[in-house]
Amino acid sequence: MPDRDTTPDHEPEPAGPATLYRRRMAERYNELNPWAADNEFYLELVMSASSVLDIGCGTGMLLHRARQAGHQGRLCGLDPDPAMLDQARVRPDVDWVLARAASMTWDRQFDLAVMTGHAFQQLVTDEDLRTSLAAVRAALRGGGRFAFETRNPAPRPWQRWRGGDPIEITDDSGTTVQVRRHARIVVADDVVHIESVLTVPGSGGEQVAHSSLRFLDPETLAGFLADAGLVIDEQYGDWDRSPLTGASPEIITVARPT
Ligand SMILES: C[S@@+](CC[C@H](N)C(=O)[O-])C[C@H]1O[C@@H](n2cnc3c(N)ncnc32)[C@H](O)[C@@H]1O
Incomplete structure (x- = not known):
């Protein structure tokens, strides 16, 4: 894939409360998700690889930190938002690319690809998973590695998710929008659908912001990886590199091309 910052499959953002909510959440993302053990796990891998692709890089926290820590090689972050x-x-x-994982066309250019912050779980359909994993595999050089984590479905973490008190966000003209985060959670097979409800006080109307996360169990995950030509090298249940068990919060995987 050539270095570029827009892709033909990118739709312009629609105006409205849902876009405003996404923008405000992006502005606050680093504050709401401070540097932690998961970032340290990935930083160590990044610092030992000469070319790195961060898929679903979000606000770019990991690659920012890698440059600050003296990484001299190629760093590329990709995100559709x-x-x-x-x-x-x-x-x-750092090269920043506005695109989805499935539309990547790099050919053997990276020593390491990562998907952090549960970005992998935003690959929801079988087709998106298959196409994205094939693109990851193609982007890796021989001897390259793909590191990512997905929450372990066994402890059913979504049952403990609560949106908390409503929050208020304000648009550029001073209009306030009230957001009830995680107002409704619906589970269908291995996909958790999350709805946040946005209300502009006085407008009488509500808008719903949807997001979905796929929860693959270890066997299904291994099957998708194998189909894409990737084999698991290392797998852990938590950031201290403890073994994966039924009670583990995470499925942390380091895979490589077969
Ligand atoms: C929870 S954020 C994690 C951001 C960052 N990796 C981190 O750890 O802070 C998930 C990111 O995945 C991105 N994402 C969603 N679908 C994607 C896709 N199909 N391909 C690549 N990234 C995707 C989202 O836009 C979002 O920025």
Whole structure:
């Protein structure tokens, strides 16, 4: 894939409360998701690879930190959300690409690909998973690695998700929108659908922002990886590299091309 910051499959953002909500959440993303053990796990891998692709890079926190820590090689972050990528672009010494994983066309250019912050779970359909994993496999050089995590479905973490108190966000003209985050959670097979409800006080109307996360069990995950020509090298249940068990919160995987 050539270096570029727009792709033909990118739709312009629609105006309205849902876009405003995404923008405001992107602005606050780093504050709401501070640096933690998962980032340290990935930073170590990034610092030991000469060319790195961060798929679903969000605000670019990991690659920003890698440059700050002295990474001299090629760093590339890809994300389909323009609001997130706008935050990432504060550092111009990283390539930022606005695209989905499935539309990547790099050919054996990276020593390491990562998907962090549960970005992998946003690949919801079988087709998106298959196409994205094939694109990851193609982007890796021989001896390259793909590291990512997905939440373990066995402890059913969504049952403990609560949206908390409503939050208020304000648009550029001063209009306030009230957001009830995670107002409704619906589980269908291995996909968790999350709805957040946005209300402009006084307008009488509500808008619903939808998101979905796929929860693959370890066997199904291994099958998707194998079909894409990837084999699991290492797998852990938590960021301390403890073994994966039924009670583990995460399925952390480091895979390589077969
Ligand atoms: C929870 S954020 C994680 C961001 C970042 N990796 C981190 O750890 O802070 C998930 C990211 O995945 C991105 N994403 C969603 N669908 C994607 C896809 N099909 N391909 C690549 N990235 C995707 C979202 O836009 C979002 O920025």
